[in-house]
Amino acid sequence: MSAEADKGVNDMISRQKLVIPTYEMDEAEKAPVFYDVRNHQGTRGNIYPIPMTDTFKNVKTDREYDAIRLENEFIRVTVLPQLGGRIYEGYDKKADYHFVYKNNVIKPALIGLCGAWISGGIEFNWPQHHRPTTFMPVDSWIEKGEDGSETAWMGEYEPLFGMKGMVGVTIWPDKAYVTVKTRLYNPTNAMQTFHWWANLAVHANQDYQLQFPPDVDYITYHYKDAVSPFPVVRGKFARADFGEGTDITWFKNIPSPASFFILNSDYNFMGGYDHGRKRGTVHVADHHVSVGKKFFTWGSREFGDVWHSNLTDEDGAYLEIMTGCYTDNQPDFSFMAPDETKTFEQTWYALSDMPGLKNAGKDGAVGFVHEGRSLEVCFNVTAVHRNARMKVVLKGETLVEEEVSLEPGKPVLRTFEVPEDMEEKEVSAFLYDEDGKELISYTYRAPFFENRKKPVPHKPAREPKEIGCQEELYLEGLHLEQYRHVTLRAQDYYMEALRRDPGDSRCNNAMGLLMMRRGNCREALRFMERAVKRCMLRNPNPRDGEYCFNYAWALEENGQEEEAVRYYRKAAWNYGYKGAGLKQAAKLSVRRGDTGAARDCVREALTVNGESPELFFLQAFLLRKEGRTQEAEAVTGRMLRIDPMAYGSLGENWFLQGESGLERLQAVLGKRRTAWLVLMASYLELGAWEEVLKLGEKAPSDPMVYYDCAYAAAGLGKEEDAAAFLKKAGADPGDYCFPYTDMDKRVLEYAYSRGLDGGRSTYYLGCLYYGRDNREEGMRYWEEAVSREDGLYQAHRCLALALLEVCRDKTGARREMEKAFALKRASSAGENSSPSPDGRYLLELMEIRKQCGVPVRNLLELLEEYPDLVYKREDLYHQQLVLYNEAGMPEKAAEFLKKRIFNPYEGGEGILVKAHILAYIQLGRRALREGKNKDAIAFLEKALEYPENYHEGRGVMAREAAVYYHMAKALEAEGRGEEALAWYEKAAAYQTGRLDESDFYTACALRRLGKEREAAILYRQMLEGADALLEKEDRLPYFGGFVSNLPGEHDVRKANHMKAHPAKFYAYTGLGRKEEAEREKELAAYWGAELAWLSIIEEDGGNLGYEGI
Template sequence: MVAESKYDFFGGYDHQQKAGVVHFANHHIAPGKKLWTWGNSEFGYAWDRNLTDSDGPYIELMAGVFTDNQPDFSWLHPYETRTWSQFWYPIQEIGPAKNANRLAAVNLEQTDGRQRVGVCVTEPFDRAKLLVTTGGEKVLEDIRNLEPGKPYLRNVLAEGNPVLQLFTKDGKEIIQYRAEAQSGRTSLPEPATEPPAPKEIHSNDELYITGLHLEQYRHATRYPEPYWEEALRRDRFDSRSNTALGLLKLRRGQLTEAEMHFRLAIQRQTKRNPNPAEGDAYYYLGLTLQYQERLEEAYSAYYKAVWNYAWQSAAYYQLAEIACRHLDFDRALEHLEQSLKTNTEHLKAHNLRTAILRKLGAHAEATKYAQGTHALDPVDSWSRHELAALSAKKSRLIEQSATGSGTRTATQLHLDLALDYAAAGYWADARDVLSTYAAKSGQRVYPMVLYLLGYCADKQGDHAEAAAYWANAAKASPDYCFPARIEEMIVLQTVLRASPDDSRAHYYLGDLFYDKKRYEEAIHEWESSAKLDSAFALPWRNLGIAYFNVHNNSDKALLAYESAFKANPGDSRLLYEWDQLRKRSGICASQRIAHLESHPDLVSQRDDLTVELIALLNQSGQPEQAMKMLLSRRFNPWEGGEGLVSAQYVWSHVLIGRSLLERGDWDQALAHFSAAREYPQNLGEGKHLLTRETHLDYFSGLTLSEMGRKVEANRCWNRAVADSHPITWLTFYAAMSLEALGRKTEADKLFEEIRTFAEHQIQADVKIDYFATSLPNLLLFEDNLQKRNHVDCLFLLALSELGMRNTERAVELLNEVLTLDCNHIAAQLELQHLKRMPAVAGTRQ
């Protein structure tokens, strides 16, 4: 990542291929410049194989506009349009570009006492002049015809700090380059830090800012509400935190709570001055009231918002919608004119004006405006639809996108367009958009299209037609139907007031509530759905997740998943989730194996299910069968599953190797310990550079020692000792290696260090790291972090006791670990080994 740059370009260059790419954009609004690669270890090479062809490593060049870095964001105002230009183009043979713009990239570098000149252009230049000077004297002057794809290369003698310039035949400078002295900057930006807990923050200002950051960055495990709620605990009328919390509630469809917070904010803002400097609380209060159909109150709130310049465009547009609802089209046009004065690229304002003019019969004027909007944004769906309506032709939007690979996107575009018409009370237009699209969709009509059609019909007073649409929606396939808009929430609530026995509407509303973190309401809707249609798998599945994650009730969750799988026994994803729940609920390995092996066709469909079965085989003492499965399948890595397959590959070799070692088959045992270090390509992932192999070093050393190869054994043990920290369960093998090397005092000290660490850590209040980027344990079911920490610490305590020959206590602790987590493979391994083979000659195998 480039921390700071005053240049408008960056790029990458492959020296082997003698080719590269340049990105050019205004660095004041496009400061983000970043290169990402997986590196040159086996881990990186595996990702190269997964993500690229065979022509080199995987490289990402990332350019950020209105953002400094990949996870950074900036703010957009309602209905704001931002435009920018950026240019990517290839370069050849010139080496890394030292300067570049839209027209050319140049390089000037010293090679063997000469200056190597390189130029690539993006368009033809006849009789372009290339000039290289040093100390004011010409070193090179060359007139050439330049073309894209044909680099100019030249070596010249030049001392000092030469200047390269490229001119058109008319003498206009295209680009220049002169080496600049380093700026001398030595400091890097301060690294980001985890924000304190709300109660640890002293000022309401910082509480507000911290909450705003967490909301904007959509942090996975930290939420903004506690910060704003703490601010309001200290000052109930804090205007900024009330506005922020009100907006959060509005986005979740909690309109009553949102209204309360906006009114509290306004109460503080207007305590001294009836006309506050900010209009956001008034604007969002208006939006909240408009969603509640309290149009007169909303109209007044929006009008107060327009007193603030920043909110004029957005608020005037909402006023226009309400004026249309009241059939006051002249007033609506006035509002739209005002809206466009402060935001000329407000596409919705342009489009609503066009729709009003069309309705008023001013087709020529409407067409002119629609064409202008289409020119502003050729892919804008509303202006395309208006142009089609004005020309009395089938909607180009529908014709171009109703079929083919873009169907899901097209569905959402049509819902957006229909909702735009509906917001202005143009129910017939909304119905026209949706009914035409539904006819084009054939038998697989998206349910929300039909629900919204019924809603519009109901608004027009056509209740019988509405009921028919809603009945058809309830019969439509629920596949990939995930309503997310507040308007869809309102539609579904309207449907359920009229048709409370609609199982699907309950299900969709439950999905929407859960997405908005309204968990109890979601559970209620899913329970209603499942009660009305017990053969519908999805609400049962969702209830299983909610019962476990929200209610912490694994028994109810298991029953819900059993009902889900009974309803849809051919769904391999359901089987995977059910097994994960059984794992979290402490179902033993033998039961889980039997369950999975009774559905071999489903297991074979999924890598995650397959690796789970492999793990169970390893746990249950069948590593040979696990290895057979590992080597007979091509695995594909997935997000959240990184390292799972390779971990089981290593475990299989360790388990087989230890068994062979105990039986005295040392050659084969050593072969397995060695093989565990090399990951075959079919696993889909390579070994990470930082992978710890302390246990492999220890067992390899034991095996080599039994074979009489003491020097090699000592080398393995020393390698294990060098990998003793940070303390994990693998540290135990470093201590055992110290003991094997005859360094018992150091070994005992390390065993004691493991115990001390575990005794301290078991008391810790653990939480997910603030900067964690991958949370595989939270992909589906919430992990009990305190329990996980407790189990890990108990296992460390067991290992420390084992190392210090307190075998009876070690066995007690290992059994305690397995009582809490019967799937703890490392604890199972140690306990099984103790039962088979107690300590031999003072050294454990």
């Protein structure tokens, strides 16, 4: 039964309007954003076809949200479909405790893959981290279960890979837990990869402790590149120094941002506990599926305090207790085959008086604390049990066995006197319900790795030519694809294998899939053909259907439908591809008019995946077309009971039920254009032209809706209607129109062939190919788009970026960007709106001019011409700030820093502070030259401040050695020698290894302290580090990448040179090797390094008072 259809029957669940104070974001970026080597949480951070939301209004207003509230006697749970479908609140009514962090304000920060992200609640991260749609609305539906449960369903077809994900947040009238039922589905033809991390936030303080399972003995970091024993971590780990040993289970012990992942556990739980409030939270799930257990913190010092305040106004610090299903790390991805469905459950509930948690399940938890001769045992339950039975055993002898009464929030605690030499592994505890069923128990298990080989860190991939084994080349390439590596390309490994053996079936198949993902279907067919030929070398019936399936897919996309059906059916001989192969064969059969064959395929496919939304949709569609409406309604009803938001079945429900079906369809899809386009594509695949046109009438306005309708009208032979739709698409401004799918490509290629929409379809095809990593093809379409429609500023802009990033043609890039900017300004002059849509164009124009060598003063003139645009966009504002420093105008930079609220992005901390430090060091140096020593000291004190408007706190390794050194110089000039010595010592202790100005001034301080040898070693380490960068100039570190991208930052070679040559200049300057230093300075300037530090250090190098060391 659907609660949506029977509102008011049950008051345990309801839709509500929830008013939450909100710091509003500005509108999302209307122009497509393409990232290449952006590193986001260890994976490639490309976001196309999703818009970027990264501009803040920094104004708090009350905003109304659509919420769903679930509530029973014990708990209250609130979910927000508008914000990614997160759990917003989890409240234990009995204990008055938020076991899920409730953030009483929506305060975004730049942490998500696509920009805005909020803290608190439970975020469901998929298909990668942080969830691409975490700040976007999703589908929702509420449902009443036959067992008395109530479920809030929320889900989406995620835009990056086209997979479907949904969660059912469920409570029962007599249970104190909330269970999330997750259903993932891959409707695409490609083998996809995903991970699933449920990101629980909990309120943290100095009394908060993580509760890992008792068998956890090792932890690791992102990408498993470091390993440490647990719970005491020693030395450097996760970018922090834990000294002689630190128990990292305590929030108060972690000074800086850190992520800790467990490596393995045989337990089904993970939790946390507030010893002050004597309350906690536990997560329970099958550890064979929920293998990931992780926690993240911003740290318990200044840096973390500021980040917490960036994300909330009054709710304080939090910890993220993350639990991964089908994943145990970030990055770590699992495969999902075409037409595959995965389902799993996760449960959370509150704990009471449970400081020593040992085990937890859905029915309850058990823990104990042993101190000296005292043993305290505690049991929690998630339902009322009046006549339960507890039993505690020590060394095989029963300490107690008695009847107890428990309920949620009212645990049973017992304290026993035990021998002082008792070991915890000698204790067992059991709790049974009234019928003797075990609710929870604990018996000692050895640490996971006690009798196993100890874990070791993962190693970076070797170069393709360094790998001797053909299979390893394939596996390395597959790993890079699976983990979406930021800088290395799987293609290099596959092609090296094919250079050695051109017929290798694995690598031909892999290359074919890469080509299909890029939309290069003709090239894909060539690779797929070789793969099939090799795998059928001795056997026409291969044991795996994947190669036949992928070959069929390539044939289909190349228009060879009859042959495609043959190979789809061949792929279905193997169980793994039976469902997917028959599903695709059915679709093609429908398109070709063979509905009998289609019906047979669907019936047989359902024996493999009896919960496939697409198969149910096909079955209902075929039955309706045959006039068997009652049977079609029954099929649709079955699917909507499995998945109440299955788009195809909702569409069929409309065509079967009429107005009531339309109401339900519109209730789920709302006004989300992407959702309607997914449904329209389902009918386009079948050649169901009439249905497409009907959907187009109800869908929100969008160029792709018009293109789909044009394609459908042409399919019906209505050429005049098709032409009208194409002209309508061409007249649309195209905001947020980011086509990406195979169906988008097919439809746009039709529009392109008609040529009735100006250059629009040509431009959109360029976006599609560029966004799918087929850069050359994308650029080719953009070049044609501007020739078809010269006033199309979007195409000029994209072409400029492509010329810069693909061709390294700075002159051509500037020409196109100048035109794009002029056209965009002209187009918005009469729009009676704010100039904000031009902000990205201005940013990109300024960056391209800078790369073309335009003088700093001229760049400043450009930005100063548009103060409103600059103020609105923080990236532009920061660029103007940097230019003031570069132009030797630190007073303007310092003033500029005071005029704006800044919003740093995760991983970009310190960028603003670096400009702040440089401005005040320049002011301090100027004061010193003028003999104003006190003023210099004041400026340098300012350099060490972190003003509130920066929204940044001091990190453990802040770049401050240069300030310390200059402070020492200023104090010396003032005659305060002892104080100066202390500052030199502070600078000398500050070795970062970053190959920047900090290392130079650390070495200078060492020299001032008479530590010549140590200084020389540091200078030479800088040279070695720089040479290592230049030795592999076309590669970033294996785990590296750019956190954020400006135009041209995709150039890895340039980035390495920009870092290496200044470092060598600093080192040679310190070593007194003037000629080499001069050469490196010229190279640093050539590659675009910031000049201000070069000038300062050149001046200081001449004043060191040494000939060199």
